[in-house]
Amino acid sequence: MPGLTTFHLVFFHFIIYHYLSPLNGGERYVGDKMYIVDMQKVTKIFGELVANDHVDFQLRKGEIHALLGENGAGKTTLMRILYGLYQQTSGDILINGEKVIIHSPKDAIKNGIGMVTQHFALVPPMTVAENVVLGYTDSFLLDRTAIEKKVGEAASQFGLDINPKSIVRHLSVGQRQRVEILKALYRNAKVLILDEPTAVLIPQEVDSLFETLDRLRKDGLSVIFISHKLDEVTKITDRVTVLRDGKSIGTVDTVDVTQKKLAAMMVGRDNFGVTRQNEVNPDNKNILEIDDLCAIDDKGLAALKNIKLSIKSGEILGIAGVGGNGQKELAETLSGVKVPTSGAIKINGKNLVGLEPSEFSKFGMGRIPEDRHEGVVGDLTVYENLALEHLDEYSQKGFLNRKAIRENAELLIKNFQIKAKPTDKIRTLSGGNMQKVLLARVLSRQPEVVIAPQPTRGLDVGATDYVRQQLLEQRSRGAAVLLISEDLDEIFSISDRIAVIYEGEIVGIVKAQDATPERLGLMMSGALREEV
Amino acid sequence: MEINEKPRWRLIKTDNPPFWVKPLIPVLALIGTFILTSGLILLANANPFDAYYYFLFAPLESRVSLLEILVKATPLIICGVAVTYAFATGYYNIGAEGQLYAGAMAATGLGMALVGVPPIIAIPVMIAGGFLAGMAWALIPALLKVKLAVDEVVTTLLMNSIMAYIVSAVLNGPWRDPNSGWPQSPDISPTAVFFKLVPRSRLNFGFVVAVVLIIILWIVMTRTSFGLKMRAVGLGKPAARFAGINVNKTILTAALISGGIAGIAGVAEVAGIHFHLIGELSPGYGYTGVIIATLGSLNAFGVGLAALFFGLVDTGAQTLSRAMGVPVYLGEVTQAIMLLVALGMLLLQRYWIRRM
Numbered sequence: 082m083p084g085l086t087t088f089h090l091v092f093f094h095f096i097i098y099h100y101l102s103p104l105n106g107g108e109r110y111v112g113d114k115m116y117i118v119d120m121q122k123v124t125k126i127f128g129e130l131v132a133n134d135h136v137d138f139q140l141r142k143g144e145i146h147a148l149l150g151e152n153g154a155g156k157t158t159l160m161r162i163l164y165g166l167y168q169q170t171s172g173d174i175l176i177n178g179e180k181v182i183i184h185s186p187k188d189a190i191k192n193g194i195g196m197v198t199q200h201f202a203l204v205p206p207m208t209v210a211e212n213v214v215l216g217y218t219d220s221f222l223l224d225r226t227a228i229e230k231k232v233g234e235a236a237s238q239f240g241l242d243i244n245p246k247s248i249v250r251h252l253s254v255g256q257r258q259r260v261e262i263l264k265a266l267y268r269n270a271k272v273l274i275l276d277e278p279t280a281v282l283i284p285q286e287v288d289s290l291f292e293t294l295d296r297l298r299k300d301g302l303s304v305i306f307i308s309h310k311l312d313e314v315t316k317i318t319d320r321v322t323v324l325r326d327g328k329s330i331g332t333v334d335t336v337d338v339t340q341k342k343l344a345a346m347m348v349g350r351d352n353f354g355v356t357r358q359n360e361v362n363p364d365n366k367n368i369l370e371i372d373d374l375c376a377i378d379d380k381g382l383a384a385l386k387n388i389k390l391s392i393k394s395g396e397i398l399g400i401a402g403v404g405g406n407g408q409k410e411l412a413e414t415l416s417g418v419k420v421p422t423s424g425a426i427k428i429n430g431k432n433l434v435g436l437e438p439s440e441f442s443k444f445g446m447g448r449i450p451e452d453r454h455e456g457v458v459g460d461l462t463v464y465e466n467l468a469l470e471h472l473d474e475y476s477q478k479g480f481l482n483r484k485a486i487r488e489n490a491e492l493l494i495k496n497f498q499i500k501a502k503p504t505d506k507i508r509t510l511s512g513g514n515m516q517k518v519l520l521a522r523v524l525s526r527q528p529e530v531v532i533a534p535q536p537t538r539g540l541d542v543g544a545t546d547y548v549r550q551q552l553l554e555q556r557s558r559g560a561a562v563l564l565i566s567e568d569l570d571e572i573f574s575i576s577d578r579i580a581v582i583y584e585g586e587i588v589g590i591v592k593a594q595d596a597t598p599e600r601l602g603l604m605m606s607g608a609l610r611e612e613v
Numbered sequence: 614m615e616i617n618e619k620p621r622w623r624l625i626k627t628d629n630p631p632f633w634v635k636p637l638i639p640v641l642a643l644i645g646t647f648i649l650t651s652g653l654i655l656l657a658n659a660n661p662f663d664a665y666y667y668f669l670f671a672p673l674e675s676r677v678s679l680l681e682i683l684v685k686a687t688p689l690i691i692c693g694v695a696v697t698y699a700f701a702t703g704y705y706n707i708g709a710e711g712q713l714y715a716g717a718m719a720a721t722g723l724g725m726a727l728v729g730v731p732p733i734i735a736i737p738v739m740i741a742g743g744f745l746a747g748m749a750w751a752l753i754p755a756l757l758k759v760k761l762a763v764d765e766v767v768t769t770l771l772m773n774s775i776m777a778y779i780v781s782a783v784l785n786g787p788w789r790d791p792n793s794g795w796p797q798s799p800d801i802s803p804t805a806v807f808f809k810l811v812p813r814s815r816l817n818f819g820f821v822v823a824v825v826l827i828i829i830l831w832i833v834m835t836r837t838s839f840g841l842k843m844r845a846v847g848l849g850k851p852a853a854r855f856a857g858i859n860v861n862k863t864i865l866t867a868a869l870i871s872g873g874i875a876g877i878a879g880v881a882e883v884a885g886i887h888f889h890l891i892g893e894l895s896p897g898y899g900y901t902g903v904i905i906a907t908l909g910s911l912n913a914f915g916v917g918l919a920a921l922f923f924g925l926v927d928t929g930a931q932t933l934s935r936a937m938g939v940p941v942y943l944g945e946v947t948q949a950i951m952l953l954v955a956l957g958m959l960l961l962q963r964y965w966i967r968r969m
Contacts, residue, residue, distance in 0.1 A: 168625065184623065416855065417857075418854060418855055437857065437859070438854065438855065438856075438857040439856075439857025439858075440857075441857075442857060448855070450852075450855050452851075455849070455851035455852055455855065456851075456852055456855055457849070457852050458844075458845045458848045458849035458852045458853065459848070459849060460848040460849070461841075461844065461845060461848060461849075465841060465845075466852075468841075469841070469845055469852075469853070469856040469858070470856040470857055472838040472841065472842065472858075473838070475838070476837070476838035479837050479838055479839060480836055480837050480838070481836055481837060481838050481841060483836075
């Protein structure tokens with residue numbers, strides 16, 4: 082036996098404190114009266130922005146507690162404070178009734194807090210076991226078989242179905258998430274923070290995640306579930322704390338509330354939601370035609386395989402699929418940023434393949450970038466960003482027409498209800514306002530085709546509604562809209578037809594009224610193919 | 614489970630340092646440098662306070678040394694401007710030194726050939742020639758960058774060594790001064806020499822060129838669509854590409870402008886100061902240009918101020934050594950330390966010290 086390793090310490094710690102102490106009425110482990118995490122009047126100020134305003138948050142042992150709120154409500158900030166990524170401006174954090182100061186994730190881990198963010202911190206070429214012990218070993222040499230055994234034991238103990246020998250690169254998103262959860266538990270986490278964990282999963286994976294969480298809850302683990310999806314919150318959680326504009330609106334038992342009530346608490350108003358009106362009026366003219374489009378990804382692998390799609394005027398075609406199945410490449414190819422290896426992209430019969438991105442927009446391709454932050458230059462101002470795509474129109478003999486640029490910015494800010502001054506740097510804007518800037522830049526030119534990849538990712542309910550409404554307006558204006566989204570609700574709420582993409586292929590196209598989540602879910606996982 | 618850790622001093626990062634921090638940096642950098650260099654100055658048997666007086670204030674008191682500050686600042690301003698074009702576009706041109714020599718060689722060649730040509734023609738021709746030569750020398754790394762994505766920091770740096778040997782070869786070969794036999798070129802035609810701005814000083818037309826280049830930099834960066842394109846590419850390549858800006862073309866153009874302007878610095882040194890080419894024409898102006906562009910935050914007027922400050926320190930080092938009999942190297946040591954302290958301050962301005 083290679084001596085007492087960290088793993089043993091952690092393992093025994095876990096067994097002793099987790100299982101035995103409660104039986105002995107151990108003082109460290111608290112019943113319902115004391116909270117495992119108690120954040121008191123936590124305030125966080127960034128410059129002039131009050132991200133958290135005297136927020137109280139209490140987590141009981143063995144509960145799944147939702148932190149619900151729109152984006153920008155302060156959920157993630159609050160949890161980053163708990164995980165030591167930020168320091169609170171004022172307020173206290175108590176763990177098991179004792180006041181603690183958490184400077185860094187290291188301190189948080191020491192206090193039994195683990196966090197799984199939306200962007201996984203895994204090293205793809207390494208094995209699951211290596212990823213799990215990474216940064217958590219105390220010996221110089223790494224005994225691969227030993228750690229694989231330990232990690233495997235831990236995985237089966239927590240009921241997480243993962244092979245410790247698998248290379249992370251080969252795992253699905255859902256499996257990677259499980260590795261992240263295992264990583265936190267392996268570090269002896271008693272409190273697991275999950276930041277929007279379902280955003281990247283297909284419906285079947287969500288079910289499996291919920292089963293895991295349910296089992297962990299029964300084992301006495303506490304879970305903080307950050308979300309803005311009401312159905313998930315009501316399905317899995319015990320209690321819900323709602324944040325709005327940095328303030329805590331209240332904590333309720335999930336059984337006592339309806340989704341409608343929660344939505345009202347979250348947005349501060351009663352009615353919300355945008356849905357497709359059933360006035361399908363496409364004249365029979367195809368505006369956008371994509372023929373046998375093939376493209377390779379950054380690694381040179383086939384990312385798009387003979388994509389064939391067409392969209393009529395006044396129609397929204399939704400592309401559903403799990404992230405990483407070619408959506409990014411499809412959007413980039415249609416935006417002119419990526420050059421396809423073969424195939425054609427035609428707007429009203431004119432083939433755009435081979436043209437510059439600026440010519441794509443000239444021929445009527447309205448391009449909303451997939452990654453907002455890659456679509457704007459954060460350190461330039463709002464008015465500069467609004468002019469960036471059409472600089473030739475805003476300059477004479479190479480000199481900028483600053484007056485025209487300013488006037489254009491002011492007009493668009495007004496028309497698109499952007500909450501910003503023209504001279505603000507883009508990076509100071511919220512995600513919703515950033516997206517409005519991008520929408521304004523594109524939609525104000527009345528493009529014939531609108532490419533909208535993940536247009537509401539990371540946006541709050543209000544901004545999401547706004548974006549969907551804008552897309553519907555483009556549809557009634559007669560534009561052909563291609564909506565690429567990993568959010569099935571979004572696809573269902575505004576698409577006229579739905580195509581499913583799987584491993585770079587369109588595996589089925591269905592009318593929106595014929596589609597069900599189950600059927601799409603099967604297609605998204607590659608289990609079902611329909612005649613195209 | 615350990616819970617309470619004692620509060621201790623920590624560095625806390627902040628994204629928006631308050632407005633009063635920036636003007637404080639030079640002052641704090643001076644104080645820090647003073648503390649760090651006092652020991653050395655004492656070792657040289659001098660009083661640190663006197664030394665700093667000669668170093669920083671004495672040059673400002675006489676007209677002669679004031680003019681000398683401007684003379685010293687001229688190549689620094691031009692190189693700072695040159696580097697700024699490249700850095701603002703996200704192209705890290707460390708090759709201004711080599712491009713400067715390329716411009717200097719062109720100026721020398723043209724200057725020797727333009728015998729009897731009136732200054733009104735000779736001077737613009739030399740400047741244009743220096744610009745083109747600097748551009749040509751910058752072209753190779755720039756093409757490698759945009760066509761093959763070869764890291765420009767490495768290539769531009771290596772091009773400097775190549776240019777140093779080319780200059781040395783030329784000075785020991787075809788251009789060796791036939792009269793003295795030294796490895797230096799014959800003098801350029803007197804009509805090609807930059808005229809003096811102030812009689813009986815070294816201040817010449819080169820300083821006007823430097824000031825004009827600063828103003829042009831400001832106009833290009835803030836008022837032209839090409840400036841906006843360069844900034845967009847420098848600050849966010851993906852967004853620039855998405856907006857339809859031809860990123861590679863913008864980088865290539867900025868790299869060439871940068872090289873061309875660095876070439877003009879060489880012209881100014883040959884035509885304004887030395888009147889012939891020597892191997893020691895530049896004591897690293899091209900490299901100092903990188904520091905000046907960085908200290909000046911890629912802002913036209915910041916670059917001007919930083920270059921003037923370096924001119925002051927350069928002049929001060931000589932005043933100091935003359936007045937107190939300490940080695941001139943002490944001035945260089947002080948300069949280098951000041952630089953490190955200032956760069957450290959620029960980094961540290963984003964942090965607060967807090968006890969928590």
